[in-house]
Amino acid sequence: MKALDLLLNRHSCARLAAPAPEGAELETIWNAGLRAPDHGGLSPWRFIHVSGEGLSKLAGIFEQAALAEEGDAEKAKTMPFRAPLITIVIASPKTHSKVPEIEQVLSAGCAVHAMQMAAYAQGYNGIWRTGPMAYSSIVNHELGLAEHESIVGFLYLGSPQTKVAKPRELPFKDYVTWL
Template sequence: MDALELLLNRHSNPRLIEPAPAGEQLDTIFKAGLRAPDHGALTPWEFIVFEGEQRHALGDILAEVAQAKGDAPERLEIARNAPLRAPMIITVVAKVKPHDKVPQLEQEISAGCALMAMQMAALALGFNGIWRTGWFAFDRNVHQALGLSDTDQIVGFLYLGTAQVEVRKLPERDPAQFVRYFGK
């Protein structure tokens, strides 16, 4: 797929089945993520992969945290089953490092760029995915269960697999509605 065509037609797909990327394809996806903009060459990212039975472990973490928060029983099952919506989930973490010229937000944005690059690479390889966040991404109990430090921040969960169904084409947007030229 042509790079410009990929960028102009990118879309997420929440209905994912086996297979997920593996081997060289998965390595290519990670390499794409590692090319994200990175002021100061801090490499402020970590990618935590959940596949197979490990998705159940992630679901257990999410359900336990939801229960501790006081969610209703039906919400606990939704949380427990969330990681089963795709054959692979990559949790993308901003590993924020103290730096006098590269603030926390910039490092988090860099990790977000890594996630986007990984999703685009997956699409280019014939897979699909969806970037999810939700309150779990910001919950310190989830962070602790995943072994993250106090300065780390989950920027998203990248669900990857093969599209089960084709999604509708996204509507075209007029750039003029979002662009403003300063001074004009």
Template sequence: MNALDLLLTRSSQPKLQAPAPAGDVLENIKQAALRAPDHASLKPWEFVVCTGEGLQRLGQILQDSAIAEGKEQESIDRALQLPHRAPMVIVAITRYTEHPKVPQFEQTQSTACAVQAMQMAAVAQGFQGIWRTGSYAQSAYVKSAFGLAEQDEIVGFLYLGTSCLKAMPKPKIDSAKYFTTWS
């Protein structure tokens, strides 16, 4: 698959199974993240790769968050299993660095670009993924469990693995609805 086909056929795959990326494939995914646009080379990212027991640890953080935030029992029970929807979850974090020319939102956007790059690198190597956010990405409890400062952010959880489903073709989108040309 060439780069253009990769970008034009991108879609999220929510049903993932083992195997997860490993070895050189995983290293390529990591290196793709580190090539994201990064004004002033601040490298505002931190990525926590969860597999095996790490998925259980992440699930425990999510469950403890659900308890601390007074969620219903169904949500508390479900939280422990959320990371197990894939054999790998990469937690994408922006660790904000104060800089006179690079505001916080730009550093967060840099991390978001890194997540997109990781997903595309995974797909290019035969794996699939889905980028999830939700209330746990915004949870003060979860942020604290990862040792984040108040201004830091969890940009999302990138679930990676092997797709259980065949990707369905998506219809072409009319670009004229979203692009205006000034000539």
């Protein structure tokens, strides 16, 4: 796949099923995430891989969080099963005199995007999700996040089950100005 085709035609898919990337393909996806632009070379991210039994564990955590935080527990416990694999991307900012935290969180976001594209380039797809579970202190605690860390996304990955329509085309003139 040509790089520009990937950049211009990448799209998300919410309906995902097995097979999920594994082995060398999955390592390529993680390595793509680790190539995110990174001011100061701080590696301000880490990933939690969730598949198989891990999906059930995550479902239990989501249910627990929803019960405690007045969410929809019945729905929450089904959410992890929307894909055979989830990579949870965590921003793990470091204290640095020249690199503010926002830049490090942006870097973690770039990692999500890079991993989705690496999956897409290998014939898989996925969707970047957040929602209340990404901002729950209970989920953070159960996943072992430190106080300074945050979830930037749950990247659901697998084989697309629907053909996605051509991505919308935004006229660049509406978004680009000239100085």
